[in-house]
Amino acid sequence: MTPERRRIVITGVGAVSPLGIGAQALIERWAAGECGIEDGLGRADQFEPTEFLSKKEARRMDRFAQMAVASAQEAIGQSFGDGGELPYEAHRVGCVVGTGIGGLSSLEDQQRKLIESGPKAVSPLAVPLMMGNAASAAVAMRHGLHGHAYGVVSACAAGAHAIGDAARLIRAGDADAVVTGGAEAAITGVATAAFSAMEATSASGISRPFDARRDGFVIGEGAGVLVLEEAEAAAARGAQVLGEVLGYGATCDGYHLTAPQPEGTEAARAITLALADAGLSAVDVDYVNAHGTSTPLNDRSETVALKAALGERAADVPVSSTKSAIGHLLGAAGAVEAIATVEALRRRLAPPTIGWEEAEEGLDLDYVPGTAKPIENGDGPLVAVSDSFGFGGHNAVLCLSA
Amino acid sequence: MATDVSTEQVEKTIFDGLVELGTERDQLSREATLEDLDVDSLDLVELAQIVEDEYGVELRGDDVKDVKTVGEVIDLVVAKAG
Numbered sequence: 013m014t015p016e017r018r019r020i021v022i023t024g025v026g027a028v029s030p031l032g033i034g035a036q037a038l039i040e041r042w043a044a045g046e047c048g049i050e051d052g053l054g055r056a057d058q059f060e061p062t063e064f065l066s067k068k069e070a071r072r073m074d075r076f077a078q079m080a081v082a083s084a085q086e087a088i089g090q091s092f093g094d095g096g097e098l099p100y101e102a103h104r105v106g107c108v109v110g111t112g113i114g115g116l117s118s119l120e121d122q123q124r125k126l127i128e129s130g131p132k133a134v135s136p137l138a139v140p141l142m143m144g145n146a147a148s149a150a151v152a153m154r155h156g157l158h159g160h161a162y163g164v165v166s167a168c169a170a171g172a173h174a175i176g177d178a179a180r181l182i183r184a185g186d187a188d189a190v191v192t193g194g195a196e197a198a199i200t201g202v203a204t205a206a207f208s209a210m211e212a213t214s215a216s217g218i219s220r221p222f223d224a225r226r227d228g229f230v231i232g233e234g235a236g237v238l239v240l241e242e243a244e245a246a247a248a249r250g251a252q253v254l255g256e257v258l259g260y261g262a263t264c265d266g267y268h269l270t271a272p273q274p275e276g277t278e279a280a281r282a283i284t285l286a287l288a289d290a291g292l293s294a295v296d297v298d299y300v301n302a303h304g305t306s307t308p309l310n311d312r313s314e315t316v317a318l319k320a321a322l323g324e325r326a327a328d329v330p331v332s333s334t335k336s337a338i339g340h341l342l343g344a345a346g347a348v349e350a351i352a353t354v355e356a357l358r359r360r361l362a363p364p365t366i367g368w369e370e371a372e373e374g375l376d377l378d379y380v381p382g383t384a385k386p387i388e389n390g391d392g393p394l395v396a397v398s399d400s401f402g403f404g405g406h407n408a409v410l411c412l413s414a
Numbered sequence: 415m416a417t418d419v420s421t422e423q424v425e426k427t428i429f430d431g432l433v434e435l436g437t438e439r440d441q442l443s444r445e446a447t448l449e450d451l452d453v454d455s456l457d458l459v460e461l462a463q464i465v466e467d468e469y470g471v472e473l474r475g476d477d478v479k480d481v482k483t484v485g486e487v488i489d490l491v492v493a494k495a496g
Contacts, residue, residue: 068436068452132466136459 020179020257021246022412024239025351026086028079030054030232030338034086038348039355042337043363043384052217053199054232054339072137073150074115075197079235079344080147081154084191088155091189091239091251098156099189099249106159106190107152108178109237110170112343112402114163115142117200147195151237159187165343167402168303169262170194172346172410175238176260182242189242193347195235204231210270212307219340220367221304221333222311222379229305232339236347255354255414258292258395261285265405271309272401276317282407283321283397290395290411294325298389299362299396301353304333305340314399315375330362330387332380337366346400350410357394357414360387419469419495424488431464432457432484444485451484461487469495 027034030048031041041048048054056079061070064082073081092098098105118141125133140146145163152161160181164174171194178192207213207229214228240257247253263278263285272279287293300322303314319326334349335341341348356363361384368381387394398410425444433439435457442451448458455475462473471494481487 066436071436072456132463135463136456140456 018183018185019243020182020240021243021253022238022255022257022354023241023246023251023253024087024089024091025254025354026083026090027234027236027348027351028056028059028082029234029341029348030056032058033082035351035355039352039359042334042352043356043359043361045364045366045383046337047366048338049219049230052214052230054230054341055199056234072140074118074141074146076111076115076195076235077147077150079197080109080193080195080237081150083193083195083235083237084151084155087237087239088191100245102156102158104159104188105157106178106181106187107148107157107161108164108174108181108190108192109148109151110164110166110174110194110343110347111144111147112165112167112170112196113198113203114144115146116198116203118142120200120202151191155191157191159190166406166408167404168340168342168345169400169402169406169408170343170346171236171348172350172398172400172408173262173406175240175257175347175350175410176262176408178240179257179260182240188245190240191237192240193235193237194344196342196344197233198342199231199233207231212270214306218367219306219335221302221306221336221365222315222375223368224370224372226306226308226311228307229335230339232341234338234341234348235344236351238347238351255357255412257410258413259286259288259290259411261289261409263407265407267405270403272313273405274313274316276313276320278405279314279317279399279401279407280320282409283317283399286397286409286411292395292411294322296395297322297325297329297397298387298394299353299357300329300331301349301396301398302331302333303399303401304335304365306335310401312375314401315377318377326377329378330380330385331377332362332365336364336368346398346408349400350398350412353396353398353412354414357387357396357412360394361385362387419492421488421492424491427465427468428461428484428488428491431461435460442484444483444488446484447482448484465491471495
């Protein structure tokens with residue numbers, strides 16, 4: 013007899029994004045068609061670290077970790093309450109937080125000090141500020157989480173990989189709950205120059221995924237954190253269930269340093285694997301939250317991959333990109349978008365791909381132009397696929413329901 | 415330069431430094447313990463950088479490992495600078 017598989021529910025969400033502080037600001041403003049991009053950048057300019065951290069805590073964290081801590085505070089508060097008590101033994105609660113780059117602005121600051129004033133000027137905080145696991149460490153330390161805790165690094169797929177791995181930890185019985193997500197604060201001199209040099213970022217400063225005029229992504233910053241729990245344990249403690257992580261699929265193109273494989277073969281496989289992991293098939297998908305970066309290559313290969321994975325269903329399912337509202341949050345993108353996906357399903361609404369106006373040959377899915385549209389499929393839970401693809405060819409896909 | 419260092423000067427440097435590192439100014443006194451102020455080993459290394467910049471005095475981990483109060487840090491710097 014096959015043992016009953018452990019199910020994973022989402023009981024708390026928190027976000028910092030260019031649309032403001034909180035998961036509700038993210039979904040409500042995106043669903044209303046509002047865009048948080050200004051002057052070609054998706055800055056989380058409403059984020060004020062000292063609203064969440066003491067001065068001492070704030071100066072011991074890079075911005076990416078600060079935003080992770082703020083998001084975790086919201087998610088953990090929603091799930092476990094604000095009292096600071098964990099509903100599980102602390103060593104049964106993990107913390108897996110992804111990032112594309114880590115504390116890049118801290119690294120740049122310290123490099124400047126090294127060059128200008130020599131090695132003695134480099135701060136003893138430099139390493140803990142810039143390390144890629146800093147967000148996971150900061151969240152675990154603040155909330156006393158003693159289970160599996162680490163960073164996940166897979167460029168723009170890191171947030172989705174983190175959530176998928178967190179679900180796996182629970183499914184394997186290694187944790188009862190995992191605080192998970194992604195964080196990125198890479199609007200820095202080196203990162204913006206480097207993305208621009210490879211012509212990955214938009215020269216026009218406009219994020220319009222799947223539109224014929226798209227010319228690259230708009231770099232954004234922020235964080236998204238979710239609390240995942242084993243379903244029976246969550247039910248036993250009377251937790252509010254926001255949604256469920258039904259499945260996870262991950263593959264690698266093994267093709268090119270930065271360009272996606274044009275046929276989207278491995279991206280499609282990741283989608284298929286996520287659905288199979290959920291025990292579902294293409295016809296069950298009600299909504300796709302696309303990776304949809306607004307780069308010429310991604311949006312084309314992703315469309316091809318969706319058609320390959322979903323078959324005839326691809327033509328009927330709404331496909332929209334959160335990046336049209338907030339830009340590309342890199343290692344935070346998959347986490348912020350998973351939150352947006354669950355909250356969209358809860359509202360039974362497909363938010364729009366803002367700015368989409370001009371079709372391109374072959375890019376002919378329903379990208380939800382203009383305004384949000386209702387997802388119509390009875391009254392039961394809805395199912396979505398959330399894609400995340402990263403430089404290096406990393407593909408991570410989540411199958412979510414709410 | 416070193417011979418002109420006064421206790422008052424060093425006290426100001428240390429107090430300002432600790433505030434810069436996140437300590438509340440109204441909690442500061444010579445008698446306050448580093449433990450009560452939540453000043454840890456990383457803070458002491460940063461404080462040592464400030465002191466070295468200001469007075470050219472090098473404080474290593476071993477120098478401060480037995481120091482308990484803010485006053486003892488000040489006296490140590492004054493003694494080393496003198």
